Amino acid sequence: MSMNGERPASNRSSMKTYTPPGKPKYFKSRRIDKKNIDKPWITMKRDPREIWQTVIPMCGFLVGMGLAAFLIWHGYNGVSRNLYCPVMVDDFSKGLDPQIWQKEVEVGGYGVGTFEATTTSHENIFIDNGTLIIRPTLTDRRLIEHDTILDLRSAGCTGASWTDCVTSTNTTNGTIINPVRSGRLNTKRGAKIKYGRVEVTAKLPMGDWLWPSITLLPANNTYGEWPKSGEISIMQSRGNNYTYAQGGNNVMTSCLHFGPSREWDGWWRNNKKSTAYRETFSDRFHKFGVEWTEKYIFTYIDTRLLQVAYQSFDKPFWDFGQFPTADRNGTRFINPWEYGTHATPFDQDFYLTIRLSVGSTNGWFEDNRSGKPWLDADTNAKLRFWQARHQWLPSWQEKGWLEVESVKMWQQAGYGGCRAEKASRLVG
Template identity: 55%
Template structure:
């Protein structure tokens, strides 16, 4: 069988297809209205692409169409190559230089496309610079004079530091007896101050005994119950002496300030239910007993690890305590905490600081930029507290601070520094029913329950000391401390 140029047998048109010309496909150029441009006229057949055009469809039965009118095609027939085949002609625009007349003359408005954004950036920088300058101009730059710079290289100076010796729990129901001996407060081999917690003598806890600090004259409190404790083993009685020993020291005797800075560089302890604190109390109860005269907590933490529900030794808390009575202590309005990043405050030394003036008070960790809590004294503390008109028993509450005319009262008097390591307590610092706490705050057996659970918590005391490398106290001395 005869084949065409592409290996296909020729298609013979039927009578129906040969009797009349096939209409042209729309858009197909041709030389006249009766002949398809791609037909093989030499063969006398209308079979498309028989050796002439490889780009047409091989489907012989598909009808063609055309945009042609009766007047004929506007296109010319392509020239034929030798052998009767037509050349392929592309309608693409020939490659050449594209004219861009708008580039011959610059538009004068075009420069503003660049100038306006630059002016906006410059204006923004000027405004930002002014705001920074104005903010810095409004900040009072205080002058500070040294009060205490202690690195303990010469030991614990008794003219500055006082070891507090008590058994009463310091108003928090704490489970330690603070001692004056070298076992709990001492200078370590590395020259650092150590405040260490240890276990009480088991015989004093489990047998009938009395600890009477008044008898030997060592008690540093005037309160009887802060100086005397006893164990009573009578059936049904759960009274025991403090089950642990620890330390607490202060600078009331030799280093106090009214406005200034305090920085304590310390490494916190590791051990369940340990409670380290760096804080301040007023030298005199000028406005009444606690918390009427104020309290400044620079740092408080817990020796429990980071999994402890309230936050362990990875958290440092700061607070101010102030109010007309203990039931109306507004500490929760001036309280905050800071979490250590990817470590704990027990893993190394950190500086816990305070900056205090008549206008503001803030605490920080390592840098004044890393603030824990900030209080702006821009309105009277009594108004800030929103205290009720009377107590629960009907006693009228009176604004005890308005007499001074200062917004920062009671934080407008001399304060001294306290460093201590407490153990346990019944004031809520360790919440009931969380993280395996082995006692209940309101239980009369709290201390005994804690002691009897010592096999669970004492093994965690792998670093049971508050270690202090430096204490720096400076006094604001501008010549006008009311700034």
Template identity: 55%
Template structure:
């Protein structure tokens, strides 16, 4: 996976289920036999893989090599509305209680239905809410902090997310202690995220100039490849956030993209080490007891489509 996460997403009710009218996305431990013995998980063979990339569908444990590889050490879930509810401008609200547990990574986010302007991040990404399951003593901020971001740029090495990224701390509580509503309001003129009320905004982006200009991207990559503005032909300042997007809810575990920084707060793996997943699995006696409430519990999801021709909600 792009972020180097440690979970295998499944389609069974162990990891995604409905109980008492609420949706639960819950990470669980991988079957130890698949970790300790040579094995291959091939979701292409049984047709259950939802990705087009073989690397997302096939994993193996090989105990004979020097740096032993293992299958994903945990299982979790990810659901989306791509085949159902999509919007271009409007509002989305998800009422949820976030998980409690070290190295959990809950997210509520949106991706474009089509890569109209090219592969990620050229066609955009809207992160309504991301957080961490670690407690409030965690150095980067645990489940007392949520963040929102937009990802946009001509390529992964020129993702301007850092220009549109804001955090919000909970007041005298955590986002795992009760339900909160995480929302986004989005039009051709602006996009903002909020918690519980539109007055408590997290990220606000005003599309008052072309995003390409705001990104201040270099003329070329380090290898000399010239960067082409694939957004200019639309004439809209908010491109690429001018297409239909769908909603995604998931709970990731771990990762190697820096969301959990190396050597802080007892992180049991190093991102660039070939044994990251194995090191994480071997440290479960430390982190698993902290998973006191590992599920993201969702009580409500509402999506409003802005009426055609309306510039304001």
């Protein structure tokens, strides 16, 4: 701006319009004449493949909407409309009810070669501030280092065979009695169901070679010895940490056991795993549950929406298992469920078992992985395990026990004396 109020010539030349002072200023735009604009998109020939830029995203959108609709329908359809009667609700605030719970006494390894002897000792099974604790402890080393015979028949052995109740240490051939003492409980005395729901709120142990499990077993072997009469494995896990090759206490599995013989068990047909998210099952309590009807069975964690293993009873289990016609010796298999329903053998009364086992020789802990100190086929597997106690025992010190906060069992209306008029619908 010059002294006389005028703008410099260089600025005036760049201005399109000069508006005298005091007059209103208006914005002038240069409007484009539409008639003179080129419109190449009208005459340009488009590549036919460009249509997929629209079709593919739209297909993805429609598929996503359809999947979301299916999940909503499946969730709604999966909500149980059954009525249930409570069979047992136990928070252990009054101790361990002997009318319901039985402590098992056994040294046979429960058919899977576990290394513990189950006891009635308060050292291994006890209530602490309303929480059931199952804790393994070492066997007295004097019973292992000297020739010993351990006979539990006079101490209330609950096993079915002589080998379930009697064991020994022989320092000459290297066999030893069970190197660990632990606990196993069942509800066979006072709580059984045929179809219904079970929920066990528990915190799993942390420690190498520990094997916690929550299982439903048949009250009567209606179709024959295990696994002909079935087994419902709600939860099984390992106490090893998350680095363990097969999955430690950050992984749990569920499955059904069924088959014509121990060698031919169809558990692998529906064995499923669930992995804890950014934690382990030893960090806090979780609800391990099962819902079981005449049409299906499934296990879950914390809520029915988080299913682990689901099995529909839409075909006979003999067909589902795809079993051979004979065993390795040529003995012909006979279908034990031939005259049952599609739910057979899971159509009888089952009771609950809760246990904390140690080791095994059935492959639950695979050989030559993650420092396993024994081989399943070794006749002195227990001794090898005992000799490596300086490796695994320290891992039990912090959380080497199973904690159970509550156990709940319900019977589905229409079975076991549960009438609809006294039953209610469960939510969650």
